[in-house]
Amino acid sequence: MIGCLVGAGPAGAVEISFWTNLTTASQANVIQKQIAECSAKQPGLAVKFETVPFGSMYTRLITAMRKNDAPNIMNTLEGAVAFMQAKGGLEPVSDLVDELGRSDFIASYLNAVSKNDKIWGLPDWALHQEVWYRKDLFAKAGLKVPRSWDELLQAAKALNQPAADGGQARFGFAVPMGRSLVAPQTYFQILYSAGGTVFDPTSGEYVFGSQKPLAQKALAFMIELYKAASPPASLEWSWAEYRTALIKGQVAMANEWGAVVQMAAEQNPEMLDKFDVFPFPGPSAGKKPVASLGGGYYYLVGKSTPDKVDASKKLLRCFYEPGRVAERANSRPIFAIPATKSAFHSDMFQANDTVKRFKPQLDVIFNEVMPTWYRYGLEAGLSPITGQIEATSFVGDAIQNAALGKLSVEAAVDQIDEQLRFQLEVLAR
The missing domain is CATH 3.40.190.10 (Periplasmic binding protein-like II)
Incomplete structure (x- = not known):
């Protein structure tokens, strides 16, 4: 201090x-x-x-x-x-x-x-937060910037590369799920791209529980992307781990806040000219993402x-x-x-x-990114629920358990909804 x-x-x-x-x-x-x-x-x-x-x-x-x-x-x-x-x-x-x-x-x-x-x-x-990716690897694989979740998944799979001749394996997309902060950030980036929210941005009403089909779809895609193209250890990754993996060539894409630039400048400067960005896409190629985290x-x-x-x-x-x-x-x-x-x-x-x-x-x-963003719980303006989400790990716990197969996607979303409602009741007392 x-x-x-x-x-x-x-x-x-x-x-x-x-x-x-x-x-x-x-x-x-x-x-x-x-x-x-x-x-x-x-x-x-x-x-x-x-x-x-x-x-x-x-x-x-x-x-x-x-x-x-x-x-x-x-x-x-x-x-x-x-x-x-x-x-x-x-x-x-x-x-x-x-x-x-x-x-x-x-x-x-x-x-x-x-x-x-x-x-x-x-x-x-x-x-x-947007997708930082290796444009040199995209060019080599003949890939275009993904415009939908499916295109992102297919690009990530195409960029997977198994270890060979003593080299390291490369994964297509980092999906970090550290219980505190990082798992919620990863999940809400996907949910926001599809138009999901905790509160209705206009009315301020709690709507996460009424959007369960969309919330389940977002979580199912997140887990599918993790299993198809992310290092298994990323289940516990925080910011430092996925940034390090990106600058060392262990992953080809990651949702990132831009801090990877300074890290690369210090640890692997030749990577800087290989980076590019695109907004995390929405579910459909015919519609731009609704918002970002x-x-x-x-x-x-x-x-x-x-x-x-x-x-x-x-x-x-x-x-x-x-x-x-x-x-x-x-x-x-x-x-x-x-x-x-x-x-x-x-x-x-x-x-x-x-x-x-x-x-x-x-x-x-x-x-394209900064004009339309939300932070979980602040979609309709200030709410102390944001601090409760960031001070606890209930969202991360549910996500990790779903990724490990200990909970179904439906049960994980139910658990998040129950905890959000509970936190709102506590704050209202």
Whole structure:
């Protein structure tokens, strides 16, 4: 955990606290630099900056809120936005969004943190999931970009290659199913492509249980793809394992967040020119995928005294100059993509060497993936059910048991539905 005081002032100066979950030095250092730049524009403002690891964030938040000492500004994921809003710990930022220009923000990122006709977080940069694949292997096999689940399955099978002459086997598509986080992410990417959701995006009603045939179809396809074209060990894989497999040539395709670029640059640079992307397809070739799994990092303003709220919002106005948004995204290029159009198209973002190298892929992601995404439970705006899904493993347990044949697909979906309903009942108490 890094903690420091940025800026100073006379006795009685306003001091605000600023937390971020971004503990990677390259990202935290840019945020700290921008705090110094923007706090200098508010004479007398002091900012206490801390990096708070995601694993300890909720514990610290609960403790801080009990003491009426929650952070004045927080940089975190949408699940934490939902958690703090449900606890009454946030100030809405609708005024900031309108002041900065609502149309500049990609609408899907505002929708995810909206509730009661208010916006509770400023979108900063996008988490995005699409298929990263080996275009050299596609060309060699004469394959085209898949436009349906069946075409994806057939392409994955075609790219399977058994080990020969002491070499390694290659699998067509990584289907990771680590119980915590990864299995739900893999499953909901498939479900969203077919139009399934936890909540109805328009009415906000719980609909997963009424969509069981579609939910079963998505899970059956996921398991079929796993058995046909994914390493058996991927049943327990998390992010590091499938990214490593992709950059080492052990798999030809994977649903991925873009972090594989930095890993490849560090561990196997010759792989970079072989990567390309396409949106995860929907069930039918005649219809584009309805949505994808995504997410993002946001800036929140904690409920506090009027002077601290005002100082926090002034600091964030400065943070949202397009060049600064782009600079933050470039601290982890490709994995992080600006959630504002002005920052994405800015010279600061587009001049980055990695961005220039992956411009065709970024254009696909920005134009075809980022505008239509959901995070499980946030399809109709903020809901604390997202945090419950991510803090437990009931979705992953059901998926793994179905993949191992311990549960039927129907029973696994029933189990997920039962647990979702239970979590909603707990949250309603």
